[in-house]
Amino acid sequence: xxxxxxxxxxxxxxxxxxxxxxxxxxxxxxxxxxxxxxxxxxxxxxxxxxxxxxxxxxxxxxxxxxxxxxxxxxxxxxxxxxxxxxxxxxxxxxxxxxxxxxxxxxxxxxxxxxx
Amino acid sequence: xxxxxxxxxxxxxxxxxxxxxxxxxxxxxxxxxxxxxxxxxxxxxxxxxxxxxxxxxxxxxxxxxxxxxxxxxxxxxxxxxxxxxxxxxxxxxxxxxxxxxxxxxxxxxxxxxx
Numbered sequence: 339x340x341x342x343x344x345x346x347x348x349x350x351x352x353x354x355x356x357x358x359x360x361x362x363x364x365x366x367x368x369x370x371x372x373x374x375x376x377x378x379x380x381x382x383x384x385x386x387x388x389x390x391x392x393x394x395x396x397x398x399x400x401x402x403x404x405x406x407x408x409x410x411x412x413x414x415x416x417x418x419x420x421x422x423x424x425x426x427x428x429x430x431x432x433x434x435x436x437x438x439x440x441x442x443x444x445x446x447x448x449x450x451x452x453x
Numbered sequence: 454x455x456x457x458x459x460x461x462x463x464x465x466x467x468x469x470x471x472x473x474x475x476x477x478x479x480x481x482x483x484x485x486x487x488x489x490x491x492x493x494x495x496x497x498x499x500x501x502x503x504x505x506x507x508x509x510x511x512x513x514x515x516x517x518x519x520x521x522x523x524x525x526x527x528x529x530x531x532x533x534x535x536x537x538x539x540x541x542x543x544x545x546x547x548x549x550x551x552x553x554x555x556x557x558x559x560x561x562x563x564x565x566x567x
Contacts, residue, residue: 346493370553381457381543381558382496427495431554438503441554443488445495 340365342444344428350450357415359447361428364409368430369439371404371411376425376446385426386413418451425449456480459544459559465567466531466538474529474562476544483549485527486556489513490541499542502527503549531564539566 343362351357361371369390374382388395388404388411395402401414415422425446433439457478466472478485484503488496498511502521516535521527527546531538541563545556 342495372553372555379541379561379563381459381545381561382556384555384557387553387555431552433552439552439554441556443496445493 340442342366342428342430342442344426344444344447346445346447348448348450350452351418353419353451353453355418357418357422357449357451359413359426359449361411361413361444362409363430366409366430366432366442369433370431371402372429372431372441373400373402373411373413374427374429374443376427378425382427415449418449420451420453423449423451457544457546457557457559459542459562461562462560464562464564466564467567469533471530471532472538472564474531474542474544474564476527476529476559477525478527478544478546478557479525480546480557481524482546482557483524484547484554485521486545486547487511487517487519487527487529488543488545490543490561496543499529538564540564 341364372387373385376382386402388402399416403412425448427446428444460475486501487499490496497513499517500519502508518530543561544559547556
Protein backbone atom coordinates (compact mmCIF):
# COMPACT_ATOMS: atom_id res chain seq x y z
CA UNK A 339 0.00 0.00 0.00
CA UNK A 340 1.04 3.61 -0.50
CA UNK A 341 2.64 5.25 2.47
CA UNK A 342 4.26 8.59 3.31
CA UNK A 343 6.35 8.59 6.46
CA UNK A 344 7.57 11.52 8.46
CA UNK A 345 9.16 11.23 11.87
CA UNK A 346 6.36 11.48 14.41
CA UNK A 347 8.76 12.44 17.18
CA UNK A 348 9.43 16.14 17.60
CA UNK A 349 12.81 17.41 16.49
CA UNK A 350 14.46 19.72 19.02
CA UNK A 351 17.46 21.75 17.93
CA UNK A 352 19.41 24.74 19.11
CA UNK A 353 19.06 28.15 17.52
CA UNK A 354 21.57 28.69 14.72
CA UNK A 355 21.88 25.00 13.85
CA UNK A 356 20.57 23.34 10.70
CA UNK A 357 17.33 21.41 11.06
CA UNK A 358 16.86 18.41 8.78
CA UNK A 359 13.47 16.76 8.39
CA UNK A 360 12.85 13.54 6.46
CA UNK A 361 10.02 12.40 4.23
CA UNK A 362 10.06 8.79 3.01
CA UNK A 363 7.50 7.23 0.72
CA UNK A 364 6.65 3.80 -0.65
CA UNK A 365 4.62 2.68 -3.66
CA UNK A 366 4.43 6.17 -5.13
CA UNK A 367 5.79 7.67 -8.31
CA UNK A 368 5.34 11.34 -7.49
CA UNK A 369 5.68 13.95 -10.18
CA UNK A 370 6.19 16.64 -7.55
CA UNK A 371 6.92 16.80 -3.86
CA UNK A 372 5.84 19.75 -1.73
CA UNK A 373 6.65 21.00 1.76
CA UNK A 374 4.23 22.98 3.92
CA UNK A 375 4.52 24.67 7.30
CA UNK A 376 1.67 24.45 9.82
CA UNK A 377 1.42 26.46 13.02
CA UNK A 378 -0.87 25.28 15.88
CA UNK A 379 -4.53 25.91 15.13
CA UNK A 380 -3.80 27.24 11.63
CA UNK A 381 -3.93 25.91 8.08
CA UNK A 382 -0.77 24.71 6.31
CA UNK A 383 1.21 27.22 4.28
CA UNK A 384 3.05 26.18 1.10
CA UNK A 385 6.83 26.55 1.23
CA UNK A 386 8.57 24.75 -1.61
CA UNK A 387 7.92 22.40 -4.51
CA UNK A 388 10.45 20.14 -6.22
CA UNK A 389 9.93 18.17 -9.42
CA UNK A 390 10.81 14.50 -9.84
CA UNK A 391 13.73 15.33 -12.14
CA UNK A 392 15.23 17.92 -9.78
CA UNK A 393 17.77 16.94 -7.14
CA UNK A 394 17.69 20.09 -5.04
CA UNK A 395 15.74 23.33 -4.59
CA UNK A 396 16.57 26.34 -2.45
CA UNK A 397 14.65 29.31 -1.14
CA UNK A 398 16.36 31.66 1.29
CA UNK A 399 17.28 29.50 4.35
CA UNK A 400 15.32 26.50 3.06
CA UNK A 401 16.67 23.63 1.01
CA UNK A 402 14.84 20.57 -0.27
CA UNK A 403 16.40 17.48 -1.82
CA UNK A 404 14.55 14.77 -3.70
CA UNK A 405 15.98 11.30 -4.29
CA UNK A 406 13.56 9.18 -6.32
CA UNK A 407 15.86 6.15 -6.05
CA UNK A 408 15.85 6.24 -2.25
CA UNK A 409 12.23 7.47 -2.31
CA UNK A 410 13.14 10.22 0.10
CA UNK A 411 13.07 13.98 0.46
CA UNK A 412 15.08 15.96 2.98
CA UNK A 413 14.02 19.42 4.13
CA UNK A 414 16.71 21.63 5.63
CA UNK A 415 16.41 24.92 7.51
CA UNK A 416 19.78 26.58 7.97
CA UNK A 417 20.54 29.07 10.74
CA UNK A 418 17.34 28.04 12.46
CA UNK A 419 15.43 30.50 14.64
CA UNK A 420 12.76 30.03 17.33
CA UNK A 421 10.27 31.47 14.80
CA UNK A 422 10.88 28.37 12.65
CA UNK A 423 9.20 26.23 15.32
CA UNK A 424 6.17 24.61 13.68
CA UNK A 425 5.00 21.35 12.15
CA UNK A 426 6.31 20.64 8.65
CA UNK A 427 4.30 18.50 6.25
CA UNK A 428 5.48 16.87 3.08
CA UNK A 429 3.01 16.14 0.33
CA UNK A 430 3.28 14.10 -2.86
CA UNK A 431 1.58 14.88 -6.15
CA UNK A 432 0.84 11.84 -8.29
CA UNK A 433 -0.43 12.28 -11.84
CA UNK A 434 -3.49 10.09 -12.43
CA UNK A 435 -3.80 8.00 -15.59
CA UNK A 436 -7.22 9.44 -16.37
CA UNK A 437 -5.96 13.01 -16.08
CA UNK A 438 -5.78 15.23 -13.08
CA UNK A 439 -3.59 14.63 -10.06
CA UNK A 440 -3.82 13.64 -6.43
CA UNK A 441 -2.08 15.30 -3.52
CA UNK A 442 -1.40 13.18 -0.43
CA UNK A 443 0.01 14.55 2.82
CA UNK A 444 2.36 13.02 5.34
CA UNK A 445 1.56 13.27 9.04
CA UNK A 446 4.13 15.99 9.66
CA UNK A 447 7.11 16.47 11.96
CA UNK A 448 7.11 19.03 14.74
CA UNK A 449 10.24 21.18 14.92
CA UNK A 450 11.19 23.08 18.07
CA UNK A 451 14.05 25.53 17.91
CA UNK A 452 15.39 26.42 21.34
CA UNK A 453 17.38 29.46 22.40
CA UNK B 454 -6.40 40.71 0.41
CA UNK B 455 -6.79 37.44 -1.49
CA UNK B 456 -7.30 34.30 0.46
CA UNK B 457 -9.57 31.63 1.86
CA UNK B 458 -12.00 32.36 4.65
CA UNK B 459 -13.42 29.61 6.80
CA UNK B 460 -16.16 30.14 9.33
CA UNK B 461 -16.88 29.66 12.10
CA UNK B 462 -13.53 29.12 13.81
CA UNK B 463 -15.17 26.89 16.45
CA UNK B 464 -18.35 24.88 16.08
CA UNK B 465 -20.25 22.60 18.41
CA UNK B 466 -22.60 19.88 17.24
CA UNK B 467 -25.35 18.24 19.20
CA UNK B 468 -26.31 14.60 18.78
CA UNK B 469 -28.28 14.02 15.58
CA UNK B 470 -27.64 17.49 14.24
CA UNK B 471 -26.30 18.49 10.83
CA UNK B 472 -23.85 21.39 10.79
CA UNK B 473 -22.43 23.35 7.87
CA UNK B 474 -18.92 24.73 7.63
CA UNK B 475 -18.37 27.68 5.33
CA UNK B 476 -15.46 28.15 2.92
CA UNK B 477 -15.11 31.16 0.64
CA UNK B 478 -12.16 32.07 -1.61
CA UNK B 479 -11.35 35.16 -3.66
CA UNK B 480 -8.28 33.73 -5.36
CA UNK B 481 -10.23 32.87 -8.52
CA UNK B 482 -9.13 29.25 -8.15
CA UNK B 483 -11.09 26.57 -9.96
CA UNK B 484 -10.39 23.71 -7.55
CA UNK B 485 -11.44 23.52 -3.92
CA UNK B 486 -10.92 20.84 -1.26
CA UNK B 487 -12.04 19.79 2.20
CA UNK B 488 -9.70 17.95 4.56
CA UNK B 489 -10.07 16.57 8.02
CA UNK B 490 -7.09 16.62 10.39
CA UNK B 491 -6.89 14.39 13.46
CA UNK B 492 -3.90 14.19 15.79
CA UNK B 493 -1.25 11.85 14.39
CA UNK B 494 -3.18 11.15 11.19
CA UNK B 495 -2.31 14.02 8.91
CA UNK B 496 -4.74 15.56 6.45
CA UNK B 497 -7.35 13.27 4.93
CA UNK B 498 -9.32 14.33 1.87
CA UNK B 499 -13.11 14.45 2.32
CA UNK B 500 -14.38 15.99 -0.94
CA UNK B 501 -12.99 18.05 -3.78
CA UNK B 502 -14.37 20.07 -6.65
CA UNK B 503 -12.54 21.04 -9.81
CA UNK B 504 -15.33 23.07 -11.37
CA UNK B 505 -18.63 24.67 -10.43
CA UNK B 506 -21.54 22.23 -10.08
CA UNK B 507 -19.22 19.23 -9.93
CA UNK B 508 -17.52 17.52 -6.99
CA UNK B 509 -15.92 14.18 -6.20
CA UNK B 510 -15.61 12.04 -3.08
CA UNK B 511 -12.27 11.87 -1.42
CA UNK B 512 -10.92 9.16 0.83
CA UNK B 513 -13.32 9.66 3.75
CA UNK B 514 -16.57 11.11 2.30
CA UNK B 515 -19.03 9.04 4.34
CA UNK B 516 -21.14 11.22 6.63
CA UNK B 517 -20.32 14.42 4.75
CA UNK B 518 -21.89 16.35 1.89
CA UNK B 519 -20.85 19.36 -0.18
CA UNK B 520 -22.14 21.71 -2.86
CA UNK B 521 -20.40 23.94 -5.38
CA UNK B 522 -22.95 26.37 -6.75
CA UNK B 523 -20.49 29.24 -7.05
CA UNK B 524 -16.81 29.28 -7.91
CA UNK B 525 -16.02 31.17 -4.70
CA UNK B 526 -17.88 28.93 -2.27
CA UNK B 527 -17.59 25.27 -1.20
CA UNK B 528 -19.58 24.59 1.99
CA UNK B 529 -19.23 21.29 3.85
CA UNK B 530 -22.10 19.73 5.78
CA UNK B 531 -21.26 17.28 8.53
CA UNK B 532 -24.34 15.10 8.80
CA UNK B 533 -25.65 13.09 11.73
CA UNK B 534 -24.38 10.00 9.92
CA UNK B 535 -20.81 11.04 10.74
CA UNK B 536 -20.38 9.33 14.09
CA UNK B 537 -16.99 10.77 14.97
CA UNK B 538 -17.05 14.36 13.73
CA UNK B 539 -14.69 15.90 16.29
CA UNK B 540 -11.70 17.15 14.27
CA UNK B 541 -10.02 20.16 12.71
CA UNK B 542 -11.49 20.84 9.25
CA UNK B 543 -9.46 22.58 6.60
CA UNK B 544 -10.59 24.03 3.28
CA UNK B 545 -8.11 24.62 0.47
CA UNK B 546 -8.07 25.83 -3.11
CA UNK B 547 -5.69 25.51 -6.03
CA UNK B 548 -5.32 26.44 -9.67
CA UNK B 549 -6.65 23.54 -11.71
CA UNK B 550 -3.31 22.84 -13.40
CA UNK B 551 -2.33 19.36 -14.45
CA UNK B 552 0.61 19.00 -12.16
CA UNK B 553 1.78 21.09 -9.26
CA UNK B 554 -1.47 21.34 -7.29
CA UNK B 555 -0.10 23.88 -4.82
CA UNK B 556 -2.84 24.35 -2.25
CA UNK B 557 -3.80 27.44 -0.29
CA UNK B 558 -5.51 26.78 3.00
CA UNK B 559 -7.95 28.58 5.22
CA UNK B 560 -7.44 28.94 8.97
CA UNK B 561 -9.64 25.96 9.75
CA UNK B 562 -12.77 25.17 11.74
CA UNK B 563 -12.54 23.11 14.91
CA UNK B 564 -15.66 20.99 15.35
CA UNK B 565 -16.56 19.42 18.67
CA UNK B 566 -19.49 17.32 19.81
CA UNK B 567 -21.55 18.45 22.79
